Amino acid sequence: MSDVVALGQPTVGDEELEAIRAVFESGWLSGAGPTCQAFEQRFAAEVAGTAHALATSNCGSALHLGLDVLGAGPGDEVIVGDYTFPATGHSVAWTGATPVFADIRPDIWSADPAAVEAAITPKTVGILAVDVFGQPADYDELRAIADRHGLWLMEDAACSAGASYKGRPAGSLADVATFSFHGRKGITAGEGGALTTDDAELASHARKLHTYGIAPALTREGSTDLPVPSFDELGYNYRLSDLAAGVMLAQLDRLGTLLTNRRRIAAAYEEMLSSVDRVSAPVALADREHPWQSYVVTLDSDVDRGRVAAHLKANGVQCNFGTYASHLQPVYGFTGSLPVSADLFTRHLAIPMHANLTDSEAERVIETLAQAIESSATA
Template structure:
């Protein structure tokens, strides 16, 4: 049996991505918001089930743009799912508003809608739901809540490209959705992000703000005169480069295959490890398609998660904690206790999940997990 290390995550890239990059090089337009970005945005809108996509530098910049165009102002409060990478809460602070963290469901780890409802005040302007590790949150119930109080709804779909909720693709489940194409994500250009929406005014405003507050240069190509844009609003440089967009076009072609392989890996993990009492495996609800950006197990209280992680790494199995209980991070100051999120933060452990995993590697990971937690391997 091979003893080569098995990586926690790994991108699937190759000749098709190189061919798209070559095409961008030959076009002569490598910088941001160019013709290749426009092609990517059109393609991504199709898979997200929306009319408009704006390609961005990353998910954090997309979340910031979303709040800017939705009118978030200093002094406002935004309810945020607590169990998430802190970029979600950071984006609220970048907008000058205050993140108010809501606890999460114990089974699928997304925002607890009832707890979120209890946090609404006269300063609340919106809710940012998170699709933890790719599985969508409860968007029908969230929409009922936001409609009842006149709030906006943003989907942090950083991990959720290729996922769906009740037959609807991520990207189409809220007023605006924000995606990440970081190297650990299911599709990647190393970095990058996207903002998706059906609202043409929101999309147009986001496009203006992501280019310093003016229309991108591509919109002025071929003009009969010499257009000189005027800066009338503070914007940012949140543009994806055309080189990244070329890579993303190839990744979009791969997306169905990549999601299918990750789901097959998750199913095989379940077959091999669902009888281990010392750990719990992730739950996928019947009305959602989970793309498994990460595969996160819950370590039982009788085990030391740190010791388990170190032993797995010593045996060549990549692993890491899941994600953050945001309310525990010092940046946010003293926050009310959120016991479910805090418990997940303390007990979650991500094990290898990517589309390049072989069946033998999945079996090896499972066997080592069984050995480390004290249950001998009884399955082939």
């Protein structure tokens, strides 16, 4: 059998190694140092389009920080787009608030604004929308709902570096946004995340909390006296190391090319899938730029997804389910019915998507998928 086509794969090389070498030579390897500061400035200006960015240890810590500084806490409810990795719901629970999941649009899989508004109760303090697989949610409608009910709005942009909504970049679409730099994401340091906002007060508070509740050590560098910080608020260790920030600076240099390559593969997939029965390509809306962090197809309800997946893997094509219908996870104890999310959870299939895919590999993926669906039908 020929080489396996990977489901996801980072694009890294000499540039990232040189960036790490530069951090070694700087002498500052730990978190929240000068390389982190340089990355934050570039990420805010070049990707998120915001006044502030804060580099974090991962997206989960960024989510927790964002919810914390927005004021979520015990007794509160936060409405969460249901179709997402459970880090989104977990982050709400970490604050002591309760995640209330809202069903999703059947086409782009982000929170249905009507379902969000229907879920609002007197306990609701905010809305946490998810840009599913990178495509931004309906922020004009969600902002109108939030304003109507006096709520804050937060964007889980974990997959969305390089995406946009009506000409505005992901990361600038809500009061606070969060990103992931996990190994499967469009730009990566293996792990890492970022919080972005235009609100200086929120940014300052998040920066304090992400370093145990004091200003980062960089603020005391070069002092001629001996400043001793005072801890007046309980914080966390949510800093990104400068080593990882160096890798992220190199990844920012690659971002345009990485997006171009992913979008080329997505276009090729869509064209080839048009001639394959019993499977649908994902929808990319014209008013948003999709970064294609993942490529997830929808199988017809009579297709056996397990058989399709087994055929793909046996023939060297990696695959996975899409993401989670979070409300079904027992940790949350959620009792509502969200039929759209629950249905798509059983029918979605992620196929290889990364910037290193070749045209011939993309052809092989779709040919093997077509064979797998046919085999499933006759098994």
